[in-house]
Amino acid sequence: MLLSLVTVFLWLGMGQAQRTTPDFIMEYFQRQLQQLEGRLIKCEQDVQHFSRRMYDMSKEIHGETSKMNALKSEVKSHIDIFAMRLDRVERDVEYLHNNIPDTVQVDIEDSLIEHQVKEAKLKKTSVIPKGKDCSSEVVGIKSLKIVKKAGDANGSWMKDPTKGSAKIYFFSGTRNSTVLAYTSLKTFTEPNSTKKTEVFRLPFPWHGTGHVVYNGFVYYHSADTNNEILKVHLSNRTVADRLLLPGAGRMPAYSLNPHTLLDLAVDEMGLWSIHADPDFGGNLVITKLDHSSLAVEHTWDTNCNSRDAEAAFIICGTLYVVYNSHYGGRSSIQCLFDIHDTIYTESISVLFFPKRYTSHSALRFHPKDKQLYAWDDGYQTIYKLEIKKI
Ligand SMILES: *[C@@H]1O[C@H](CO)[C@@H](O)[C@H](O)[C@H]1NC(C)=O
Ligand SMILES: *[C@@H]1O[C@H](CO)[C@@H](O)[C@H](O)[C@H]1NC(C)=O
Ligand SMILES: *[C@@H]1O[C@H](CO)[C@@H](O)[C@H](O)[C@H]1NC(C)=O
Numbered sequence: 295m296l297l298s299l300v301t302v303f304l305w306l307g308m309g310q311a312q313r314t315t316p317d318f319i320m321e322y323f324q325r326q327l328q329q330l331e332g333r334l335i336k337c338e339q340d341v342q343h344f345s346r347r348m349y350d351m352s353k354e355i356h357g358e359t360s361k362m363n364a365l366k367s368e369v370k371s372h373i374d375i376f377a378m379r380l381d382r383v384e385r386d387v388e389y390l391h392n393n394i395p396d397t398v399q400v401d402i403e404d405s406l407i408e409h410q411v412k413e414a415k416l417k418k419t420s421v422i423p424k425g426k427d428c429s430s431e432v433v434g435i436k437s438l439k440i441v442k443k444a445g446d447a448n449g450s451w452m453k454d455p456t457k458g459s460a461k462i463y464f465f466s467g468t469r470n471s472t473v474l475a476y477t478s479l480k481t482f483t484e485p486n487s488t489k490k491t492e493v494f495r496l497p498f499p500w501h502g503t504g505h506v507v508y509n510g511f512v513y514y515h516s517a518d519t520n521n522e523i524l525k526v527h528l529s530n531r532t533v534a535d536r537l538l539l540p541g542a543g544r545m546p547a548y549s550l551n552p553h554t555l556l557d558l559a560v561d562e563m564g565l566w567s568i569h570a571d572p573d574f575g576g577n578l579v580i581t582k583l584d585h586s587s588l589a590v591e592h593t594w595d596t597n598c599n600s601r602d603a604e605a606a607f608i609i610c611g612t613l614y615v616v617y618n619s620h621y622g623g624r625s626s627i628q629c630l631f632d633i634h635d636t637i638y639t640e641s642i643s644v645l646f647f648p649k650r651y652t653s654h655s656a657l658r659f660h661p662k663d664k665q666l667y668a669w670d671d672g673y674q675t676i677y678k679l680e681i682k683k684i
């Protein structure tokens with residue numbers, strides 16, 4: 295362009311002398327300008343075309359991404375709905391567990407109140423078994439460890455909490471007289487543990503899964519009796535004492551474990567027994583026993599029902615009842631009864647066992663380990679409890 299302008303001026307200079315017509319120059323300018331404009335227009339058109347294509351493309355991309363976003367949010371909402379439904383089903387099941395109208399309870403409400411009044415009086419006058427100042431509350435069930443799979447679907451296993459001994463006692467089945475003992479949890483879990491097994495034969499078979507080992511003795515519900523508790527010395531298998539527990543043995547302690555009529559427990563305070571009372575709407579009754587004489591120290595009627603219960607344990611004089619469903623679900627602690635009234639039981643929220651389907655036939659608390667030794671459908675498992683001092 296510059297070159298053509300120079301040419302034009304040169305030509306003009308020459309034109310001074312030659313006197314050429316100005317029309318011709320103007321024409322020339324115009325043509326040049328037109329060409330320039332033409333090129334500009336084309337350039338502009340190209341740019342426009344290009345930007346339109348860019349625009350179209352970005353629109354297309356935008357459309358695709360928004361389509362993808364829509365898809366993503368659709369999938370997400372599907373997942374959310376699914377999770378919500380699952381949650382709801384779980385909560386419904388829980389709700390049903392808690393709220394099925396209990397006609398039995400309704401019928402006996404008056405007698406229940408009477409009972410509670412009597413109980414309140416009893417509680418005040420009763421001498422709470424002396425012992426260490428122990429008031430604590432379970433606030434969580436932290437973890438689970440499956441240590442072995444052995445024996446029947448139903449049974450119980452435990453350590454003797456008094457001796458600081460590591461010995462493991464193994465009671466397979468709901469009726470037998472053979473107790474197996476292992477020197478430690480380690481030997482119990484070894485694959486060829488049978489070689490190191492001690493075998494004890496009890497003088498009478500047991501009934502259910504309610505036994506405990508305490509201070510070198512086995513305490514258990516003697517088979518073929520309604521309510522006889524035997525205390526047998528493990529070293530020579532002689533019966534040291536026996537007790538017919540009043541009112542016990544007329545119905546299963548926990549409806550989900552129909553074979554156990556009498557459940558025994560050990561806590562910081564000593565030996566306890568747990569049974570359900572048909573005259574009390576199937577609610578659980580706990581009895582503090584003197585472990586040396588097997589005498590009844592005191593009995594409490596609790597507000598916890600045996601229906602849909604699968605097991606229970608006692609910590610510092612507080613009964614924790616574990617509930618589940620017939621088909622085996624997630625076990626949860628839904629009822630507690632504190633003999634000292636230090637735990638405000640109304641405010642307690644449901645405590646769930648770690649996420650896994652379970653069916654516990656026995657739960658044995660060990661006060662020093664703060665662990666539950668559980669028999670879960672033939673799996674020997676240990677739960678670690680989170681305990682808060684109050
Ligand atoms: C009794 O227990 C022992 C040891 O666990 C077992 O070998 C035996 O089969 C059991 N007997 C019955 C009748 O279940
Ligand atoms: C059993 O345990 C012993 C050690 O106590 C070991 O030497 C042996 O190999 C084990 N046998 C099997 C079959 O695991
Ligand atoms: C059984 O053993 C205990 C403790 O060792 C002892 O006190 C008791 O007398 C023994 N019983 C029999 C009948 O030997």
Ligand SMILES: *[C@@H]1O[C@H](CO)[C@@H](O)[C@H](O)[C@H]1NC(C)=O
Binds near residue numbers: 446448553
């Ligand atoms: C174990 O107990 C459950 C629940 O009570 C029962 O359905 C099952 O038949 C028992 N299994 C054995 C092998 O006794």
